[in-house]
Amino acid sequence: MDARFLGIAELAETPSTAVVVDVMRAFTVAAWAFARGAEKIVLAESLDEALALKARHPDWVTLKDGPPAAGFDTVNSPGLLRSADLAGQTVVQKTTAGTVGALAVKEASLVLCAAFVVAEATARLLRTRECGSVTFVVTGDDGRAEEDLACAQYIAQRASGARTDPTEFLRRAGTSRAAAELAQGVRQGAHADDVALCLELDRFPFAMVAALEEPLMVLRPYAADAGEASAKSRGE
Numbered sequence: 001m002d003a004r005f006l007g008i009a010e011l012a013e014t015p016s017t018a019v020v021v022d023v024m025r026a027f028t029v030a031a032w033a034f035a036r037g038a039e040k041i042v043l044a045e046s047l048d049e050a051l052a053l054k055a056r057h058p059d060w061v062t063l064k065d066g067p068p069a070a071g072f073d074t075v076n077s078p079g080l081l082r083s084a085d086l087a088g089q090t091v092v093q094k095t096t097a098g099t100v101g102a103l104a105v106k107e108a109s110l111v112l113c114a115a116f117v118v119a120e121a122t123a124r125l126l127r128t129r130e131c132g133s134v135t136f137v138v139t140g141d142d143g144r145a146e147e148d149l150a151c152a153q154y155i156a157q158r159a160s161g162a163r164t165d166p167t168e169f170l171r172r173a174g175t176s177r178a179a180a181e182l183a184q185g186v187r188q189g190a191h192a193d194d195v196a197l198c199l200e201l202d203r204f205p206f207a208m209v210a211a212l213e214e215p216l217m218v219l220r221p222y223a224a225d226a227g228e229a230s231a232k233s234r235g236e
């Protein structure tokens with residue numbers, strides 16, 4: 001498999017297959033939302049779009065990064081989301097890096113959103129589809145976020161079938177700037193367990209596939225065994 005690792009700003013053309021990686025925290029949070037029963041996640045282009053969707057669909061659950069804000073039901077924290085009941089819910093997510101990265105490749109034939117918690121399921125789907133060329137979008141820090149790059153490189157190795165010891169990849173993520181900022185309370189809307197939850201390798205058995213459902217970009221869980229979008233795990 002030919003793997004490229006690019007920051008969002010480096011995406012010059014639409015890739016065929018894109019794996020958008022945000023370990024801390026957007027796609028760890030998305031996986032937890034599905035584990036807690038969410039049916040789908042709408043990836044919002046902006047805070048204003050998220051609020052407009054909420055106005056049209058008051059029952060949808062709005063989620064943003066940073067501190068709590070009016071019009072948003074919750075924040076971008078796996079530690080806070082892990083006890084939420086989202087059964088059958090539609091979540092609207094807007095974050096600084098992860099959702100922006102997914103929307104940047106929305107025209108790609110296959111878009112997977114990934115973090116360590118869904119690493120093996122993501123790699124398995126890439127193997128099953130026999131994707132010859134994969135663009136990994138390293139969403140944080142203009143493509144230099146160590147936690148995202150480490151996760152992307154780990155998934156790429158597993159997707160090519162190589163036996164891979166995850167220890168060093170997880171160590172790099174655990175010593176990243178994002179991990180330090182979360183641990184030090186620099187990032188708002190956080191829980192003390194967020195870093196540990198973001199480093200749980202293969203916590204969930206499903207991959208996450210994003211696709212245009214005009215006019216929205218919608219993320220859904222993809223359980224390889226069922227061959228269709230569904231996540232059976234309740235996450236606890």
Ligand SMILES: O=C(O)[C@H](CS(=O)(=O)O)OP(=O)(O)O
Pocket residue numbers: 022024025026027065066076095096097098099140187
């Ligand atoms: O919520 C996060 O951890 C970040 C926000 S920031 O990097 O602190 O600005 O958003 P994400 O898109 O999940 O990386």
Ligand SMILES: [Mg+2]
Pocket residue numbers: 022023024025026097098139140178
């Ligand atoms: Mg991030």
